[in-house]
Amino acid sequence: MAKKVFVSYHSALEDTRYKNLLVAWSKNDNGYFDLKFDDTSVGVSINSTNATYIKSVIKGKISDSSVFLCLVGENTHNSDWVKWEINKAVELGKKVVAVKIKSSYQTPENLYGIGAKWAMSFTYESIKKALNN
Numbered sequence: 555m556a557k558k559v560f561v562s563y564h565s566a567l568e569d570t571r572y573k574n575l576l577v578a579w580s581k582n583d584n585g586y587f588d589l590k591f592d593d594t595s596v597g598v599s600i601n602s603t604n605a606t607y608i609k610s611v612i613k614g615k616i617s618d619s620s621v622f623l624c625l626v627g628e629n630t631h632n633s634d635w636v637k638w639e640i641n642k643a644v645e646l647g648k649k650v651v652a653v654k655i656k657s658s659y660q661t662p663e664n665l666y667g668i669g670a671k672w673a674m675s676f677t678y679e680s681i682k683k684a685l686n687n
Contacts, residue, residue: 557685560619560648562639569627572655572676576625579678609638616643621685624665626654631662640664651684 561576563569616622622643630636641664643650652665653673673684 557621558619559621559623559685560616560639560643561623561625562636562643563625564627564630564633564636566627566629568655569625569630572625572627576623576681579681609642612639613642613646616648617646619648622648622650623681623685624650624652624662624670626652626659626661626665628656628659631660633662637662637664640668644668651681653681653684 559580561573563573616639622639624630624636624640640650640662644664650665650668650670651673652661652670653676654661655676657675671684671687673680
């Protein structure tokens with residue numbers, strides 16, 4: 555049975571490229587995982603007047619997913635949206651998996667102490683293993 559995976563990522567070019575790679579893998583994986591994500595890179599501040607609506611939509615997508623995957627790019631630790639999404643996933647009791655695009659990238663603070671599973675590298679097998687454990 556496919557896992558519904560919500561992918562949280564910063565809207566930077568590198569992060570988006572790697573998110574697209576995850577989507578490509580999911581399409582060629584014979585149903586192992588079903589990626590569900592919303593591109594929140596609309597240039598809207600988390601404190602904007604549209605934020606309440608956007609948060610409600612994202613909350614529904616996270617709630618509908620069985621796993622929350624945080625893609626950690628160079629500046630993900632500075633993203634208020636990613637921080638909010640991580641907190642929401644924890645609040646909703648979702649399994650949290652994280653993977654860094656490069657091992658040197660800084661981890662968002664709120665990924666610590668929540669029992670997140672880590673893919674040890676950005677490879678198909680490593681991510682699949684983390685999603686499955």
